[in-house]
Amino acid sequence: MGFPLRYIEPVYRPPSEARSLILPLTDGCSWNRCAFCEMYTAPQKRFRARDAAEVLAGIQALGAAAGAADIRRIFLADGDALVLPTRRLLEVLLAIRAHLPAVRRVSCYGLPRNVRKKSVAELRELAAAGLSLVYVGAESGDDEVLTRIDKGETFASTLEALEKLGAAGIRRSVMILNGLGGEILSAAHAQHSAELMNAAQPEYLATLVLSFPQGEARFRAAFPEWTPRSISGLLEEMARFIERLELKRTVFRSDHASNWLSLRGNLPEDKARLLEQLRLALAHPETAPLRPAWARGL
Numbered sequence: 530m531g532f533p534l535r536y537i538e539p540v541y542r543p544p545s546e547a548r549s550l551i552l553p554l555t556d557g558c559s560w561n562r563c564a565f566c567e568m569y570t571a572p573q574k575r576f577r578a579r580d581a582a583e584v585l586a587g588i589q590a591l592g593a594a595a596g597a598a599d600i601r602r603i604f605l606a607d608g609d610a611l612v613l614p615t616r617r618l619l620e621v622l623l624a625i626r627a628h629l630p631a632v633r634r635v636s637c638y639g640l641p642r643n644v645r646k647k648s649v650a651e652l653r654e655l656a657a658a659g660l661s662l663v664y665v666g667a668e669s670g671d672d673e674v675l676t677r678i679d680k681g682e683t684f685a686s687t688l689e690a691l692e693k694l695g696a697a698g699i700r701r702s703v704m705i706l707n708g709l710g711g712e713i714l715s716a717a718h719a720q721h722s723a724e725l726m727n728a729a730q731p732e733y734l735a736t737l738v739l740s741f742p743q744g745e746a747r748f749r750a751a752f753p754e755w756t757p758r759s760i761s762g763l764l765e766e767m768a769r770f771i772e773r774l775e776l777k778r779t780v781f782r783s784d785h786a787s788n789w790l791s792l793r794g795n796l797p798e799d800k801a802r803l804l805e806q807l808r809l810a811l812a813h814p815e816t817a818p819l820r821p822a823w824a825r826g827l
């Protein structure tokens with residue numbers, strides 16, 4: 530028997546899901562409009578929900594296969610599995626419980642709009658059935674930046690989604706994009722993104738650096754005033770962001786391959802150390818442990 534799951538490339542998952550089984554429930558992204566995002570623009574990644582019978586048969590087959598007991602974590606793909614109705618997500622989570630009892634963590638990406646469409650009671654049902662972590666691409670807390678990039682969200686709408694997940698007992702891992710406001714909106718982007726994080730108090734916070742493997746043309750068309758920040762400009766923006774964070778208990782990661790400087794810590798304990806790492810990198814770029822350009826990626 531071949532591998533029981535079907536993948537349509539490219540498939541993305543957060544770095545912290547590198548050792549998880551990727552279980553596709555949908556292909557592509559239900560929104561697919563963010564000006565910076567090229568993840569699901571290929572024709573084969575046009576958004577569609579996978580057939581429920583296919584997904585359930587895949588889970589059943591995985592459970593019967595050798596190695597089932599080694600599957601501890603599952604990431605529900607693609608770009609926004611939470612777009613599916615709660616009933617369908619519950620079916621999947623319950624099938625995972627029944628056929629893959631060694632699984633300890635199930636996670637997925639979740640767009641704020643699709644989180645908001647679910648009640649806290651529905652999200653609690655999903656949590657009780659095993660969904661423990663949702664990755665939310667907030668990208669920014671600044672409403673002007675969010676409008677420019679066509680995220681379809683605002684500070685308030687993103688906060689509402691993050692609060693609902695929190696109220697349901699689902700851990701939140703939030704992504705913020707360093708450089709997204711360019712020169713012109715950098716200060717507002719750092720300030721309002723920190724305010725959004727302070728209001729939401731996510732359990733995990735990750736920053737990525739805006740990158741354009743396929744070129745900047747599409748992004749520039751949406752945001753013509755945008756000019757890229759230099760490496761030092763990006764590090765300054767990070768320092769401005771971290772300085773303003775007032776987090777009570779958050780794991781912070783800025784170690785995705787898109788980052789020039791890798792930063793990791795727990796907030797609030799490591800805030801001073803992270804700021805010192807940034808200060809040193811800005812003061813002594815020649816000796817700073819910056820990732821070489823060839824090693825960067827998305």
Ligand SMILES: C[S@@+](CC[C@H](N)C(=O)[O-])C[C@H]1O[C@@H](n2cnc3c(N)ncnc32)[C@H](O)[C@@H]1O
Pocket residue numbers: 541558565566567568608609638639640641664665666667668704705706737738739740741787827
């Ligand atoms: C699959 S998407 C996120 C999931 C979900 N669709 C959402 O928006 O919440 C993964 C994340 O990759 C990051 N990303 C996408 N395109 C990027 C780019 N061009 N440069 C840097 N990061 C990017 C964004 O932070 C995005 O939220």
Ligand code: SF4
Pocket residue numbers: 558559560561562563566567568569608640666
């Ligand atoms: S960032 Fe998320 S919502 Fe926006 S297009 Fe990409 S996958 Fe879709």
